[in-house]
Amino acid sequence: MDSCHMDADIASRTEAIVGRLKPLEGPLLPILHDIQAEFGYVPQASLPVIAHGLNLSRAEVHGVVSFYHDYRETPAGRHVIKLCRAEACQSMGGDALAERLLGLLGLDWHETSADGAVTIEPVYCLGLCACAPAAMVDGEVIGRLDADAVQDLAKAVRA
Numbered sequence: 001m002d003s004c005h006m007d008a009d010i011a012s013r014t015e016a017i018v019g020r021l022k023p024l025e026g027p028l029l030p031i032l033h034d035i036q037a038e039f040g041y042v043p044q045a046s047l048p049v050i051a052h053g054l055n056l057s058r059a060e061v062h063g064v065v066s067f068y069h070d071y072r073e074t075p076a077g078r079h080v081i082k083l084c085r086a087e088a089c090q091s092m093g094g095d096a097l098a099e100r101l102l103g104l105l106g107l108d109w110h111e112t113s114a115d116g117a118v119t120i121e122p123v124y125c126l127g128l129c130a131c132a133p134a135a136m137v138d139g140e141v142i143g144r145l146d147a148d149a150v151q152d153l154a155k156a157v158r159a
Helices: 003-021 028-039 046-054 058-067 087-091 094-105 147-158
Strands: 079-084 118-123 135-137 140-142
Touching (some): 003 046, 028 046, 028 058, 046 058, 079 094, 094 118, 094 147, 135 147
Antiparallel strands (some): 135 140
């Protein structure tokens, strides 16, 4: 599908979401949430549709999207790693493991590899404090991370 048809498709699907959620009190965040659920990210082509539907400027909508790290402006990688950055995980060596994983992947927080294989995100508590340090990979939680586990993880998401 060429980009013109794709943008039109995104716009019409976005209009449906805006139309459904517009009556809510403070509808912008629920709309963005549903758009990300629909597309896997918040496409640029959605922004003018949301802005028009809620009588906001595109800049206001873009500001909210870029403020909340939960919303992505590009599709996520095939694998998404969420690494816990909260105190319990930090106290169990999480910082060093995070630096090691970022180095192995050649990425920084919120980045996706050029080949689209992996996205890495910081999270603040996965509820696995007793099994720190912890991560979530493609929705599955992993506790008691160590250097070997981080090495294996980097290899697995690159495969």
